[in-house]
Amino acid sequence: MVVVLQNNLSEKELENIKKKIRKLGNIEIREVKGDKYRILGLIGDTSSLDQKEITCMSGVEKVMHVQEPFKKANRILNPQNSVIDILGNKIGGKKLSIIAGPCSVESEEQIVEIAKNVKSGGASFLRGGAYKPRTSPYSFQGLKSEGLELLKIARKETKLPIVTEIMSPKLVEKFQEDVDVIQVGARNMQNFDLLKELGKTNKPILLKRGLSATIEELLMSAEYIMSEGNENVILCERGIRTFEKYTRNTLDLSAIPAIKKLSHLPVIVDPSHAAGLWWMVEPLTKAAIAVGADGIIVEVHNDPENAKCDGAQSITPKRFNKLMNDLKDIATAVGREI
Amino acid sequence: MVVVLQNNLSEKELENIKKKIRKLGNIEIREVKGDKYRILGLIGDTSSLDQKEITCMSGVEKVMHVQEPFKKANRILNPQNSVIDILGNKIGGKKLSIIAGPCSVESEEQIVEIAKNVKSGGASFLRGGAYKPRTSPYSFQGLKSEGLELLKIARKETKLPIVTEIMSPKLVEKFQEDVDVIQVGARNMQNFDLLKELGKTNKPILLKRGLSATIEELLMSAEYIMSEGNENVILCERGIRTFEKYTRNTLDLSAIPAIKKLSHLPVIVDPSHAAGLWWMVEPLTKAAIAVGADGIIVEVHNDPENAKCDGAQSITPKRFNKLMNDLKDIATAVGREI
Amino acid sequence: MVVVLQNNLSEKELENIKKKIRKLGNIEIREVKGDKYRILGLIGDTSSLDQKEITCMSGVEKVMHVQEPFKKANRILNPQNSVIDILGNKIGGKKLSIIAGPCSVESEEQIVEIAKNVKSGGASFLRGGAYKPRTSPYSFQGLKSEGLELLKIARKETKLPIVTEIMSPKLVEKFQEDVDVIQVGARNMQNFDLLKELGKTNKPILLKRGLSATIEELLMSAEYIMSEGNENVILCERGIRTFEKYTRNTLDLSAIPAIKKLSHLPVIVDPSHAAGLWWMVEPLTKAAIAVGADGIIVEVHNDPENAKCDGAQSITPKRFNKLMNDLKDIATAVGREI
Amino acid sequence: MVVVLQNNLSEKELENIKKKIRKLGNIEIREVKGDKYRILGLIGDTSSLDQKEITCMSGVEKVMHVQEPFKKANRILNPQNSVIDILGNKIGGKKLSIIAGPCSVESEEQIVEIAKNVKSGGASFLRGGAYKPRTSPYSFQGLKSEGLELLKIARKETKLPIVTEIMSPKLVEKFQEDVDVIQVGARNMQNFDLLKELGKTNKPILLKRGLSATIEELLMSAEYIMSEGNENVILCERGIRTFEKYTRNTLDLSAIPAIKKLSHLPVIVDPSHAAGLWWMVEPLTKAAIAVGADGIIVEVHNDPENAKCDGAQSITPKRFNKLMNDLKDIATAVGREI
Structure with a gap:
């Protein structure tokens, strides 16, 4: 200093x-x-x-300050890439991690069908929102605990580990029991009480970058979880808020090489929430892999037009399949596999 | 639409x-x-x-969208300014509301002394952090429940209502009992679970604008609280995150007339957190009153150099007294009193 | 409307x-x-x-407004991609355009050597600054007209067309004579007098996005040039100014698919100025091609440590060669060639 | 360093x-x-x-860097406030400088009438655009040299010095002859060739902060002018570009005390362009004076509804008169006069 x-x-x-x-x-x-x-x-x-x-x-x-303020997340102290194992699926190794599924869980038929679709397309994790953070109190807030039950059914049918968002420290115990990867959304990146409680579990935590969080602040939030004992943190770039309004947020792909230099933690990209436009998912996913991300989390819906939320940023299973196929050569070109 | x-x-x-x-x-x-x-x-x-x-x-x-997405917070449906009464002190009326106190509660001596100081200087509320949101898990996190007890002692000594920040829905019941105005910090502006629980209380809520929240999003977060039944919401502008780094955040004073046009809720300004520089508190406070704010929340510390956090943005009781004095003419010039 | x-x-x-x-x-x-x-x-x-x-x-x-405010740049009125031919090198077609060279022209030996290097590595254009926009009046401002002469020598030696930045309408005639592609830098994107004068020439114009310019404003600046008669405009994304300070600017790769949807003009990416960090040039270039850019403009210096400006963002010819090699598979994967 | x-x-x-x-x-x-x-x-x-x-x-x-990179603009080297005298009207002293007039000069009747109006309201300078920077090439670009002639007529009628914007280095000589204060607009703040040429004149230069310029960059642009010999620079805060879209730009009033600390140059505020909303001009002007600005530049139009540009941000002469009146007490409260 x-x-x-x-x-x-x-x-x-x-x-x-x-x-x-x-x-x-x-x-x-x-x-x-x-x-x-x-x-x-x-x-x-x-x-x-x-x-x-x-x-x-x-x-x-x-x-x-000269030295970075984070310790456990710092690559200096842990030069090897961290690889996190979730029911046999690794995040952070040579193989790219593909997390796919709908914005919201809507019904058993919906989630099971999409889970089967994305699995056959090449996904190794199922995402789906049960508790939904919405800007308006009058918008659909998710199926909540019923949604978790439906995710568990989909997991049973497909063996895909499930990834879903937590919004309250009151639910940590429940999520620890039901869920394979607990997601902390952008709005809660600095909900420190939630981070601390998640730090006391042994669950992998998918920590999304806040809309106006610096890379250093993202790593400090990871540090909150790690300092409590849970070092299974996966970071996620999902767009930051800037003056540009054509896209919902501005995907900051430079953050990937930056994080890789600063930290040993795996980092993935969410191309769906970044742009908020389904037709940008394909090029942004390709760019994310080319820039060095360890995987992506992408919204796939079997009926985007009637999706309960964020249909505008979801792609169909058919497009998802094609995208997975197209990604192979790019993955190989950067020394990864899919 | x-x-x-x-x-x-x-x-x-x-x-x-x-x-x-x-x-x-x-x-x-x-x-x-x-x-x-x-x-x-x-x-x-x-x-x-x-x-x-x-x-x-x-x-x-x-x-x-043509129509604003908020209802209960909308001035169209409630053209009169809302005035909130807290133990006889009104926020939103002709008289400006001055909330003052240290960043953190540190000891009984400290909080009682500062409370007496700010009361004699003209404050009508005492602020002080018991639970502190800090970017680093290694920084001082506040005295927590002990801090609340010390605030209660200071209230007893001075009759000033107390304002302090909540960080977890788990503490809503405790705060409802102990505190007069419950503050929601910038980082939790979209912690929707917390907002909903606060909406079920009858306590006045001081809702701070998030670092990257639009004015509309701030009003939608107020709507979360109000839609649950609690209409006692006080808004607070405290700076937004921009590219400019000379100040910690960029105080958006245009937000005050904007909010006054869109909503009937009272709105105050936090000049201390906005700039992060004690010597800017005085000019920014004057500007806040001149632009039409209903009051300010300002950090005052009897020993800023040894403050446990954010001493750099705190002013001394002596400067606070002088500022209160200087404000009188500006208040009069814009039709308010202090 | x-x-x-x-x-x-x-x-x-x-x-x-x-x-x-x-x-x-x-x-x-x-x-x-x-x-x-x-x-x-x-x-x-x-x-x-x-x-x-x-x-x-x-x-x-x-x-x-419902309809976009630009006309000549609008894809609706010109659905086919524009391809611009510069001495037989096309920008906007299947083949990617690689523009490479030093930040500043420093000497004949330097520019000729780098020109040969980048040509053998696969570049089809030579870049090099003669007139340099610098934040400080006390920094090196470029060799000016002498720099143009040195660029012409390098062109003669290598047959590479030359790309260099103009800063004043007073120099339009000279640039029209000496230069193959005239670059308008980010700071001059809304220097409308300069744009209008360039619109009266027949030279290809490389128009860089301003630090705080929206995609729509970039297209409106292209419209300024095109409305005067010169439709040979190449757009360039080079990073926007945001709150994040780890990189100098935030490269907005979503702008590439956005521009491709809105306009028929070719668009390239500048990975060097975006991040300001040489070790990010490689991953960002890969991402730029994967996301659909028509090419890149990249800083290459044979002695970055002693470069007169911006050495920190320049790569060596050796790294450039390797990068060109690595790009091939990614280009093929997205249906392009190099 | x-x-x-x-x-x-x-x-x-x-x-x-x-x-x-x-x-x-x-x-x-x-x-x-x-x-x-x-x-x-x-x-x-x-x-x-x-x-x-x-x-x-x-x-x-x-x-x-530890030391600021500007020298001639630095307060350390020149602790006294600079006061600039323009035909007997001082900018930077105890008396506030009020610059008022229409966005564009439209006709002799218009500019003379407004000039008389603002003079009787209390303005000491007349502003009016002759050469207009417009985002679209299809928008009205100003009356150009004819506009300058009309401004000169208005000056003759009212004795108010005239302030108008220059956009090209080609016009420096003409402006030097015709105009009393030469304005450099936000888009040209880093048009370094223009700054250097203006530095060779002896005219007061009103330098507006760029939309995404830091305070330091603004001072470095002043340094460009001053390093050429012209130390008569007046700075102007007019809003910066942020994510907030309710106002056109975000007026950064913290910049005023920041600039006052860093530099000895006078600094004024443009409340009209900042918000882009006429009804915000009044509260923002009051805040600008309260925060310590040396004056304002404000758009006044006798027929805002039919103004050729930016009528939405212009106030009528009647409102201007009232505002000048209301400002008096605030000016006195901060030790200034009007």
């Missing part, structure tokens, strides 16, 4: 600042005096320092 | 779309045929329509 | 608005009366209407 | 980096060795260093 000081400090003020910093942790201080500023270089485990506590000391101009 | 259709639809396809739309609600349809597009005007209570369900119908190019 | 009116207008006010609208162009008006609003559907060539002139009429609540 | 190095560098690599840095300028280097990183503190006049040239050196992880 680098602390920039005003240049007109007295020796006493300077000593005072140093004393306060040393109280915050086992930190050594080196000093560099410039023309207009004085700089302190802090040495030691600065990830436990609270940057804000130093910023507010009188005489401190600004504080810049 | 206006539905734009492709121009090459057959009569049968057109009829099919109209039939589906009519099934969604008690809606009348008017049709306008242009050169390149065909337009359907939907008439009736379109706020219960799910725009996405129409967007995904085949032949639909785009859907534009 | 759809005009939303307040519902409390008198017949006279309504007639007044209609009369004014009819005066703006050859427009028919259809009316739809809803519960809370009244809607006018405008029929005819609304792209010449000025939305703002209607917005300010008293009684008008908002104006929403 | 602080240079962060990888920790695994050999002595030789380290020496190599230091040698290269020393070659860039008269710089001393101090070294701090941490656990995971090594840090170099550069001492001396680092504002002439090109951060990018250091970033690309092999072994360099990142470069952080």
Whole structure:
């Protein structure tokens, strides 16, 4: 950590600042005096320092961190890619992970049919929303616990592990029992109480990047889960909010190589929610694999026109099959398989 | 709601779309045929329509909403400003509401002293964090329930109603008992489970705008609370995330007149979290009052340099007193009092 | 175009608005009366209407456009992809266009050597900055006209057409004579005087998207050039400004399928300026081709560490060769060739 | 400037980096060795260093600047507020500067009438667009040189100095002769060729912040003008582009105290273009004065409904008069006069 000081400090003020910093942790201080500023270089485990506590000391101009503030998620401390095994399906290895299914679970027929479809197309996980976060309280909020039951039926029929979103810490126990991968949605990426409770389970957590979260903040949210003991975290880029309105969000594919450099955790892409347009799913999926993602989570619906929510971003099983087929050569070209 | 259709639809396809739309609600349809597009005007209570369900119908190019999607929060249905009474202190009337206190509750001495300070300076509410949302799991997370107890002591000493943040639906019952105004932080603005549970209480809710939430989304989150029965919602602008990094967030003061036009709910401004810089609190507070806010929530700490969090954005009681004094003339100039 | 009116207008006010609208162009008006609003559907060539002139009429609540405001750039009017031929090299056809070279032209040895390198690696155009837009007036501003001369020497040696950036309308004549493709940089995307003058030439124009320009605005800037008679416009996505600071800009790859849907113009990607990090050039180039771009413009420098500007985002000729090689399979997978 | 190095560098690599840095300028280097990183503190006049040239050196992880990169615009070197005198009217002193007039000059009657109106309301400058930057080539582009002539007539009639926008370096000479304050619009904030030519004149330049320009970039653009010799620069905040679409742009009022801290240059606010909504002009103007701006530039039109452009954001002379009146108390409250 680098602390920039005003240049007109007295020796006493300077000593005072140093004393306060040393109280915050086992930190050594080196000093560099410039023309207009004085700089302190802090040495030691600065990830436990609270940057804000130093910023507010009188005489401190600004504080810049050199080391990343995350530890367990940091590639420096764990150079090998993490591979997460879910009922024999691995996320993060050479084989790409394909998670597919409808936005919402609507009925047994629907979810079982789609599950069979996506399995035969090449998916290795079934997604489907039971508890749905919706902007309007007047929109369909999901089938809730009934939806979970229907997902379990689909899992039984297809052997596909199920991935679904949790919205409340009150449901952690239930999800731990029923679900194979627990998804934390973009809106809850900094719902820290939820993250902490999920950190106490042993379930793989699919953590989606918040609409306005930096890559560092995403990794800090992973750290919340990991610091409680659960290191099975899968990250997901799903678009960020920008001024551009043609697409619902702006898919930030540069985040994939960035995350791969910073962290050992697997990272997948959600091309459906990013654009919000079904006809963009195909090119964005190809780009996601080409850029180095470990897989995708994609919305597939057997009747998008009558889907209960987000039909506009769902593709049909037929298109999904074709997409899986088209992906093979791209996967090979980047040293992966499907 | 206006539905734009492709121009090459057959009569049968057109009829099919109209039939589906009519099934969604008690809606009348008017049709306008242009050169390149065909337009359907939907008439009736379109706020219960799910725009996405129409967007995904085949032949639909785009859907534009004309009427706002919120009802209970809408000024059209409730032209008078809402005024919320909290132990005799009103928010939303002619008198400006000043909520002041430390970022975190740290000790009995600290919170009681600051409470007395801000009361004598002119505050009518005491703020203070007991449960703290922090980006890093390694940062101080607040004194939690002990913090609530200390707030209650400070309330007893000063008669100031207390305002503090809730982070989990598990704590709604406790907060309902202990707290006078329950704050929902920016990160939880779309924690819909929490909003719904708060909607079942009768407590005033201070709802902060999310970092990347539009004004419409903020009002839809208020609608979540109100649709469950609790209409005592106070909105708060506290800065949005933009490309500019000199300030922590960009305070969007245009949101105040916008919200005043769209909604009858009171709206206040948080100048401390917006900029993240104590020396900006004074000019931003003045601007907030000049632009028409119903009050402010501001961080005051008796020892900012040693504050447990966010000291850099806290002002001293002395500066707070001066600010309250300076505000008087501006309040008068815009027809308010302090 | 759809005009939303307040519902409390008198017949006279309504007639007044209609009369004014009819005066703006050859427009028919259809009316739809809803519960809370009244809607006018405008029929005819609304792209010449000025939305703002209607917005300010008293009684008008908002104006929403249905048809895109660009004409010559619109795919509706020109469904076939435009292919631009530059000295026998086509941009926009099956074969991908690779434009490569240094950020700045520094010396004859440098530019000739890099030109030979990138040609043997597979590039079909040479890029190189002679006039450099720099944030600071104290940074190196390019070799200017001497740089153009050096580019011409490199062209003579390698037969590669040259692509370089123009910054002032005063230089249009000179560039028209010296250069094969004239580049308009992101900062000048809405330098309308420059665009108009370029529209009067017959040179292919490489138009880069502005840092905060929407896709529609990019197409409107292309329209500026095309409306003056020059239809040889190549678009370029090079990253937009968002809150994320890990990369210099956020590469918006969704813009490629969006532009392909809206327009017939070719579109390429600049992976070097987007991220500002050389090690991201490889994955982002792969993603750009996978998503459907017609080519790339990439910075290659034989000595990045001593480059006069932007060395941090340049790759070596060796890496460039490898990248071209790796791209082949991805190109084939998406039906293109290299 | 602080240079962060990888920790695994050999002595030789380290020496190599230091040698290269020393070659860039008269710089001393101090070294701090941490656990995971090594840090170099550069001492001396680092504002002439090109951060990018250091970033690309092999072994360099990142470069952080401590000192601001602008010099002539920097308050450190010129602690007193700059006051600019234009025909006896001062910008930057105790008296607030009010610049008012129509978006476009439309006719002699129009501009003379509005000029008289705003003068009697309290304006000390007349604004009016002669050359108009418009997103669409099919929109009204201004009366051009004829517009300048009409402005001169209005100046003669009212003695108000005139402020109007330049779009091309080709017109600098003409504007220097005809105009009192030359405005550079948001889209041309980084049109560096234009800035340099304006730097060679002695005219006051009103420099508007670009839609996606940081405060630092705005000051660097001022530096372009000042480094050529013209120090008469007036800055203008006019809204930045964010995800929020209720207002056309998001007015960043925090930029005012930020600029006041960083620079000695005067700074005004444009409430009309920021929101794009006439009914927001009044509250935003009040907020601008309360936050510490040196004045405003505001659109006033005698017939907004029939204005040739941007009527939706113009206020009538009557509203302008009332606003000027209402501003008095706020001005006094913040120690200014009107």
